Amino acid sequence: MLVFKMRIIFYTGKGGTGKSVISCATGVKAAEQGKKVLVISTDPAHTLSDIFEKRVFDKPTEIIPNLWALQVDPIREVREKYGVIQDYVASIFQSRGLDEALAYEIASLPNMTPFISLLKIYDLVNEGFDALILDTVPSGEALKNLYLPMLLTDISKKFLKTFGFFLGALVKAVSPAVKVPAPSKEVIDADLALIDRLEVVRDLLTNVKITSLRLIANPDFFSIENLRRTYMVANLYNVNVDLAIINKVIPEEVSDPFFSEWKEKQAEYLVEAEKAFYPLPVRKVPLFKSELKGINLLKKLADYVFQDDDPLKVFYEGKPLRVDISEDGLQATLIVKTPFAKKEALEVERFGDELMVKVDTNIGEVRNFIPLPAVLYSMKLEKAKLIGDELHITFVKR
Numbered sequence: 024m025l026v027f028k029m030r031i032i033f034y035t036g037k038g039g040t041g042k043s044v045i046s047c048a049t050g051v052k053a054a055e056q057g058k059k060v061l062v063i064s065t066d067p068a069h070t071l072s073d074i075f076e077k078r079v080f081d082k083p084t085e086i087i088p089n090l091w092a093l094q095v096d097p098i099r100e101v102r103e104k105y106g107v108i109q110d111y112v113a114s115i116f117q118s119r120g121l122d123e124a125l126a127y128e129i130a131s132l133p134n135m136t137p138f139i140s141l142l143k144i145y146d147l148v149n150e151g152f153d154a155l156i157l158d159t160v161p162s163g164e165a166l167k168n169l170y171l172p173m174l175l176t177d178i179s180k181k182f183l184k185t186f187g188f189f190l191g192a193l194v195k196a197v198s199p200a201v202k203v204p205a206p207s208k209e210v211i212d213a214d215l216a217l218i219d220r221l222e223v224v225r226d227l228l229t230n231v232k233i234t235s236l237r238l239i240a241n242p243d244f245f246s247i248e249n250l251r252r253t254y255m256v257a258n259l260y261n262v263n264v265d266l267a268i269i270n271k272v273i274p275e276e277v278s279d280p281f282f283s284e285w286k287e288k289q290a291e292y293l294v295e296a297e298k299a300f301y302p303l304p305v306r307k308v309p310l311f312k313s314e315l316k317g318i319n320l321l322k323k324l325a326d327y328v329f330q331d332d333d334p335l336k337v338f339y340e341g342k343p344l345r346v347d348i349s350e351d352g353l354q355a356t357l358i359v360k361t362p363f364a365k366k367e368a369l370e371v372e373r374f375g376d377e378l379m380v381k382v383d384t385n386i387g388e389v390r391n392f393i394p395l396p397a398v399l400y401s402m403k404l405e406k407a408k409l410i411g412d413e414l415h416i417t418f419v420k421r
């Protein structure tokens with residue numbers, strides 16, 4: 024099947040870390056290697072046009088041979104594809120006495136916009152590209168995008184069929200005593216088509232051969248911190264994370280004393296990143312002398328990120344973190360791959376929704392912080408045991 028030959032690569036990380044330029048660089052390098060690729064941006068306005076120095080439209084626009092780009096316009100996308108649903112939702116608000124302008128404002132489906140780049144995948148997956156590369160909206164939101172379709176499987180489809188997807192939440196919100204105009208067949212059909220699309224997209228995103236999520240941080244506290252939870256949650260949801268990129272590292276040759284403290288700190292954060300994203304390969308990319316625009320600089324950037332590798336390959340495949348829950352639900356084990364640990368000394372302590380893990384290693388004592396999956400919040404930390412390079416941490420119901 025055509026679909027299984029293709030790759031979908033998402034970049035995630037805090038704003039400004041380099042998602043858009045690295046997406047474009049990935050596209051440039053893959054195109055040079057003869058792959059037909061499409062870079063998709065959901066950033067506002069003309070990010071891609073600025074980076075490629077060429078006007079990019081909201082349909083695939085050729086940049087160089089084999090390299091295409093598309094700038095998603097979420098508002099237009101919602102209007103064109105899901106306008107019927109929007110009209111209906113607005114009509115409900117109007118029936119509650121809101122004026123039309125306000126009704127449409129509220130009905131602009133805030134829960135819809137985050138889906139748009141995902142739904143776009145559905146449209147583009149059979150357009151003959153070898154890869155779709157997406158620079159997602161900044162992290163938290165991006166992850167919701169990935170996961171909401173997956174959550175759908177847990178909700179009874181019957182319920183959705185009765186009330187519709189978006190309508191379901193709305194019907195619950197509006198008091199039952201209020202008469203809501205019945206959705207037309209057209210509206211229900213649009214809603215159901217949307218669910219089907221989301222399911223197809225979810226299947227693509229949880230297929231490790233097809234989809235990779237890549238983490239981009241800078242060597243600073245917040246951007247690494249921000250990705251710890253992303254990494255953990257992606258694991259729980261079966262989205263394969265295959266690479267971590269630490270971008271904007273001050274180059275060795277910078278000797279101005281002004282930057283010496285920065286460089287020292289960055290070296291520490293690089294170690295921190297290796298621990299936080301273990302066992303992913305971590306690629307370090309220097310800070311360039313200028314911002315990154317134009318094909319030539321993107322090529323240079325791609326060489327730092329990928330060296331001689333195929334930028335579309337799956338760099339890592341596995342589940343570095345998982346949760347096993349006992350049948351009676353009274354006990355759960357968090358299993359995490361831990362770098363360089365020796366069996367002798369091991370200390371696990373809980374701080375709120377994080378675990379601090381201290382292990383003795385060949386290079387001295389290493390501490391790492393692991394965000395706790397939500398299922399463990401209400402449980403009590405009981406014991407920890409090292410099995411191979413995996414740390415098994417047992418929790419029990421309080």
Ligand SMILES: Nc1ncnc2c1ncn2[C@@H]1O[C@H](COP(=O)(O)OP(=O)(O)O)[C@@H](O)[C@H]1O
Nearest residue numbers: 038039040041042043044271309310311314315
């Ligand atoms: N390694 C780098 N060296 C110098 N400038 C960079 C580097 N990586 C990214 N930039 C610049 O940083 C800014 C933010 O990058 P961008 O890709 O737009 O981040 P994001 O999409 O994550 O918000 C841009 O001006 C970009 O040119």
Ligand SMILES: [Mg+2]
Nearest residue numbers: 042043066158
């Ligand atoms: Mg961006």
